[in-house]
Structure formats: structure tokens, C-alpha cells
Amino acid sequence: MDEINDDGKERLKDWTLALIFLTLGIVIILSFFGLAGKAGKILFSFLRLLFGWLSYASFIFLFCLSWLFIKREKKIPFYKYLAIIILFLSFASIFHLFFVNNETALEEKIGGGYVGYALSFALFSLFGFWASLVIFISLVVMSFIFLFDLFKRKEKEEESNDKKEQMN
Helix, strand or coil, rough: CCCCCCCHHHHHHHHHHHHHHHHHHHHHHHHHHCCCHHHHHCCCHHHHEEEHHHHHHHHHHHHHHHHHHHHCEEEEEEEEHHHHHHHHHHHHHHHHHHHCCCHHHHHCCCCCCCHHHHHHHHHHHHHCCHHHHHHHHHHHHHHHHCCCCHHHHHHHHHHHHHHHHHHH
């Protein structure tokens, strides 16, 4: 039997991870509706406790990871994974920032769950509400910039425009 070359092994690993994330995302969606059995109930309860309202969007995070693994033609830089994590944590923090002084928010599973509580409480204690909100929104914007390489695209467009001008 032919051995798989290194590139083939990488693609196999990528597709395996993509399918794992996709499957987990689908199971999470099913758990929202009570269609994933006992394990789904436990998973959903855990996600609600950990991320609060953001648990309803957790499947999007997993679908994005799945898509990254399927679409990649070369190794994805570590900063993109970090950007996804920071984006997710920032949203959880923003959701909970509005309930940071509500002692029952975690019990009621509203806001950003324990993750959102920990981060928003830390910044709220140091900076207050408005400055914390600005910081978290800045982190969201930075995450999008790194995730979608917004400045690299602009640089590429400028380079291609320069080349076109040189040809004329």
C-alpha cells in the first residue's frame, strides 16, 4: 500500500479536525433543542455555565474553526487561532459586563457565564464600566483585523495597483 506523503498527512489531519469541530458544533445545536440526549443536556448546561448567552453562538466558533482547517492551503499562523480565542472571550466579557454587579447573574445563566464574569469583573474593578467596554470592543476589533488579515489585503491591493501603474 502506498504511503501518504507529508502533505497528504497534513490534509488528512486538517479534515479530521474539521469534521470533529463540525460534528461538535452540530451536537451543540441539537442540544439547544434537547435533541442530543443526556450528554447533550450536560454539554449545554456546561456551556451555559461557562459562557452564558455566548453558549448559543459557540457552534459558530466551532464552524469557523472547521472552515479554517478545510480551507487552509498552508499552515495557519498561530495568531489567527489566538484571534479567535480573544474574540470569543471578549464577547463573553462584553455580555457579562452589563451584569457584573448582579450577584444572581451566574445562577440565572445570563451574561457571559463564568468566563465573562472573571474577565469583566477584573477590568470593571480596575477601570469601571465605560473604559472596560472600550477595551473589550477594541479587543474585538483587533481580533477581526488579525483574523481576516485586513491590513495585508490593503498592502496586496496597493502592490497590485503599483504593478498595474508600472505596466502602463
